[in-house]
Amino acid sequence: MAETKPLSGGFVSLERVPMKRLFNNRPVIAALVVPGLLIMVFAMIIPIGFSVYYSLTNWSGIGDFQWVGFANYVEILTADPTFWRSLANVGILILVTVFLQNTAAFALAALLARLTPRWSRFFRTIYFIPAVLSVVVITALWGNIMNPTFGILNKFLSLFTTDPVTTSWLGKPATALGSVVWIIVWQGFGWALLFFYSALMTLPVELEEAAKIDGAGRWMTYTRVILPYLFPVISAIIVIDVISSLKQMEIIFLSTGGGPGDLTQFTAVYLYQKAFVASQYGYGNGLSILFVVVAVGLTLLVQRIFRTEGELA
Amino acid sequence: MKKIVVALCVAVLVTVGAGAQTKVSLKQGDNLPDRTSGMGLVFDTINSEFKAANPGVDIAVESYPDQPWQEKVKIYVAAKQLPDINKYWSFPGMFKPLIDAKLVQPLDKGAFDKLGYLPGALESNVYDGKLYGLPLTADCWVIYYNKKLFKEAGVTVPTTYEELLALVPKFKAKGIIPAVTDGKDAWPLVETFDNLAERINGNFGRVDAALKRTAKFTDPDFVQAATLLQKMATSGLFADDLMVSDYGASRNLFGQGKAAMYLMGTWEVGLATDANFSQDFRDNVDAFKFPVVKGGKGKVDDLVAWYGGNIFVNATGKNKDMGVKYLDFLAKRWPALAWEKQAGYPAQKVVARANDTTLAKTLLAIGSDAKATSGTPSLDRSDAQFKDSIQKAIGELVVSIITPEEFCKKVDAAAAKAAKK
Numbered sequence: 001m002a003e004t005k006p007l008s009g010g011f012v013s014l015e016r017v018p019m020k021r022l023f024n025n026r027p028v029i030a031a032l033v034v035p036g037l038l039i040m041v042f043a044m045i046i047p048i049g050f051s052v053y054y055s056l057t058n059w060s061g062i063g064d065f066q067w068v069g070f071a072n073y074v075e076i077l078t079a080d081p082t083f084w085r086s087l088a089n090v091g092i093l094i095l096v097t098v099f100l101q102n103t104a105a106f107a108l109a110a111l112l113a114r115l116t117p118r119w120s121r122f123f124r125t126i127y128f129i130p131a132v133l134s135v136v137v138i139t140a141l142w143g144n145i146m147n148p149t150f151g152i153l154n155k156f157l158s159l160f161t162t163d164p165v166t167t168s169w170l171g172k173p174a175t176a177l178g179s180v181v182w183i184i185v186w187q188g189f190g191w192a193l194l195f196f197y198s199a200l201m202t203l204p205v206e207l208e209e210a211a212k213i214d215g216a217g218r219w220m221t222y223t224r225v226i227l228p229y230l231f232p233v234i235s236a237i238i239v240i241d242v243i244s245s246l247k248q249m250e251i252i253f254l255s256t257g258g259g260p261g262d263l264t265q266f267t268a269v270y271l272y273q274k275a276f277v278a279s280q281y282g283y284g285n286g287l288s289i290l291f292v293v294v295a296v297g298l299t300l301l302v303q304r305i306f307r308t309e310g311e312l313a
Numbered sequence: 314m315k316k317i318v319v320a321l322c323v324a325v326l327v328t329v330g331a332g333a334q335t336k337v338s339l340k341q342g343d344n345l346p347d348r349t350s351g352m353g354l355v356f357d358t359i360n361s362e363f364k365a366a367n368p369g370v371d372i373a374v375e376s377y378p379d380q381p382w383q384e385k386v387k388i389y390v391a392a393k394q395l396p397d398i399n400k401y402w403s404f405p406g407m408f409k410p411l412i413d414a415k416l417v418q419p420l421d422k423g424a425f426d427k428l429g430y431l432p433g434a435l436e437s438n439v440y441d442g443k444l445y446g447l448p449l450t451a452d453c454w455v456i457y458y459n460k461k462l463f464k465e466a467g468v469t470v471p472t473t474y475e476e477l478l479a480l481v482p483k484f485k486a487k488g489i490i491p492a493v494t495d496g497k498d499a500w501p502l503v504e505t506f507d508n509l510a511e512r513i514n515g516n517f518g519r520v521d522a523a524l525k526r527t528a529k530f531t532d533p534d535f536v537q538a539a540t541l542l543q544k545m546a547t548s549g550l551f552a553d554d555l556m557v558s559d560y561g562a563s564r565n566l567f568g569q570g571k572a573a574m575y576l577m578g579t580w581e582v583g584l585a586t587d588a589n590f591s592q593d594f595r596d597n598v599d600a601f602k603f604p605v606v607k608g609g610k611g612k613v614d615d616l617v618a619w620y621g622g623n624i625f626v627n628a629t630g631k632n633k634d635m636g637v638k639y640l641d642f643l644a645k646r647w648p649a650l651a652w653e654k655q656a657g658y659p660a661q662k663v664v665a666r667a668n669d670t671t672l673a674k675t676l677l678a679i680g681s682d683a684k685a686t687s688g689t690p691s692l693d694r695s696d697a698q699f700k701d702s703i704q705k706a707i708g709e710l711v712v713s714i715i716t717p718e719e720f721c722k723k724v725d726a727a728a729a730k731a732a733k734k
Contacts, residue, residue, distance in 0.1 A: 060410060060697070061387050061390065061391050062387065062390050062391075062410045062411060062413075062414045062416075063410055063413050063414035064413075064414075143557065147554055147557075148552070148553035148554045149490065149552055149553065149554055149566065149571065166553045167553070168553040168554045168555075168556070168557065170554075170556075170557045171496075171553070171554055171555060171556035171557040171712065172712065173712055173713075173714050255557070256556075256557060257497065259497075259556055259705075259708050260556045260708050260709060260712040260714060261705065261708060261709035261712070261714045261715070262705075263714070273701070276384045276387050276388060277380075277383075277384060277697070277701055278697050278698050278700075278701035278702075279387065279410070279696070279697035279698065280697075280698055281391075
């Protein structure tokens with residue numbers, strides 16, 4: 001065993017030191033951990049600390065402010081229907097992406113996996129285009145498609161009706177939420193498809209063959225063999241879905257701004273509007289802190305569900 | 314050799330020193346992204362003239378559409394990066410917080426008194442006895458219309474609210490959108506609400522009374538105004554995309570001859586000279602006074618009018634003296650240039666010319682016919698939170714998520730909340 005002597009500063013000589021010894025040396029551990037820790041402190045802990053501080057004030061963003069204790073939080077939780085509506089909309093988006101988008105993406109990925117490599121690559125590229133486009137471009141694109149006056153969607157639908165269709169998809173209370181959710185799902189679909197496709201590609205052929213020999217039909221093979229096999233991938237996709245639904249801001253902001261009324265309001269948009277449009281910077285920070293709590297709680301909950309289910313499986 | 318080197322060094326130092334002395338880079342922020350026509354072009358012209366008159370001064374301009382610029386100012390203030398010169402709004406709800414935070418450089422009112430400002434114009438920028446900004450435009454709420462489309466539909470200019478709504482089926486029969494405005498940003502709907510309320514109660518003071526809590530927004534005149542506004546939307550007067558159509562989109566629909574009317578302020582006098590639109594449109598665009606309501610107390614010459622757009626100097630910027638110098642220069646050049654290019658309706662006296670556009674002549678006439686004016690619109694008379702609340706509520710009203718009574722209740726609650734502060 002090589003003899004190593006600690007250097008004067010407490011560091012060990014790096015020559016021929018077993019990794020294990022190196023990682024037991026405190027200064028080394030500190031040197032490795034501190035940069036990351038500092039980044040986390042400055043990029044996360046301190047800003048959140050500031051946010052908590054301002055959430056306890058009535059600051060408008062300009063000039064002086066007073067300390068108001070938990071008044072902002074009390075108002076948000078007891079007298080702000082918009083906050084609850086925005087959370088409910090986030091919930092709807094999570095449900096739609098988790099159940100509808102993923103089902104469609106999985107079905108399509110399963111189909112693509114059966115195509116010849118050339119065609120499969122062609123279609124994957126097509127389906128992935130929305131995911132590489134800028135959000136601004138996508139929102140403008142769909143805003144134009146859904147425009148009641150010159151939009152192609154109404155023109156197309158009018159082919160099948162006697163009266164011209166003039167629905168304002170993004171402006172009408174009945175269709176606004178569905179329309180923005182559609183745009184979000186359309187943009188995220190490529191990612192879901194890519195994940196499922198890659199997962200299906202890793203599937204051992206023997207697994208399917210074994211199922212076939214055991215007499216399983218195609219439906220049963222997918223539901224009883226392939227889906228359980230893909231469980232880790234599916235759980236990762238769902239966690240990503242939940243996080244991206246919570247973070248959703250740009251498409252709403254650019255298309256409806258949360259309107260008409262609060263019908264398409266999402267929490268991330270709402271807290272921005274409170275802070276920078278309504279000049280309620282303190283209140284906006286209160287919203288953001290509550291939102292962090294909800295987001296972290298929800299993410300932990302989802303992970304917990306999958307951990308237990310994964311153990312059961 | 315040594316001497317040459319020293320001489321060279323001295324020469325370089327002198328040049329650098331001289332350069333550093335005169336080089337001033339002014340930052341300017343505004344809500345005029347179109348620099349090819351209208352007010353954006355006028356500003357660029359003034360900037361070039363100012364730079365020519367002040368060698369060594371450079372002006373870096375950043376422009377955004379209205380609403381993003383308002384948000385940007387708040388963010389810049391929070392980040393202590395407010396530009397040196399800012400085009401802004403003189404409304405108490407928006408301007409006062411900046412003044413209170415000592416971000417606005419006070420100006421010498423005496424220096425501007427003789428520059429032909431319209432009555433009350435400079436006063437709209439006076440807070441606590443000090444002048445803080447220069448008003449740029451006199452803003453009146455009118456309805457622009459396309460004479461050619463009116464002819465096509467066989468209709469004439471409406472003088473009452475009822476006649477206005479009666480135009481809807483006639484335009485629709487010709488496949489023409491009756492009217493557009495910027496519904497996405499909601500404030501034009503509030504201006505229209507103010508106008509309707511005055512047409513009913515004949516008293517611009519009612520809004521202020523309701524904000525000061527000596528009257529209520531739930532009073533019958535306001536409820537009736539809300540009912541009439543909602544009916545404008547449900548009758549099909551506005552384009553179906555009212556709530557998703559922003560400033561540029563609605564303006565384009567009108568300028569491209571797709572819509573017959575456009576509810577907007579007189580700052581759009583440049584529609585008649587905007588090269589982005591066809592000559593045919595420019596020849597046919599005109600304006601009329603907001604119609605009266607049958608049985609209402611308001612008269613057609615009671616004008617929703619205010620001095621909105623202004624310009625101010627950042628008091629915390631290192632170039633504030635040069636900024637004030639710029640404002641002096643601007644105040645002298647602005648009215649003539651803005652009117653010459655027919656780009657805006659200046660807050661200073663202008664001389665009508667024979668070759669003014671028909672639209673400009675009409676707008677001047679509407680302004681000089683005015684018997685009573687509203688002053689600051691309701692949404693800008695209180696604080697930002699009230700503004701946000703009334704804008705949101707009016708959006709809900711026009712898409713019929715809420716009734717006129719519910720709208721008035723919401724606005725009244727917001728006014729009560731603002732009054733408490």
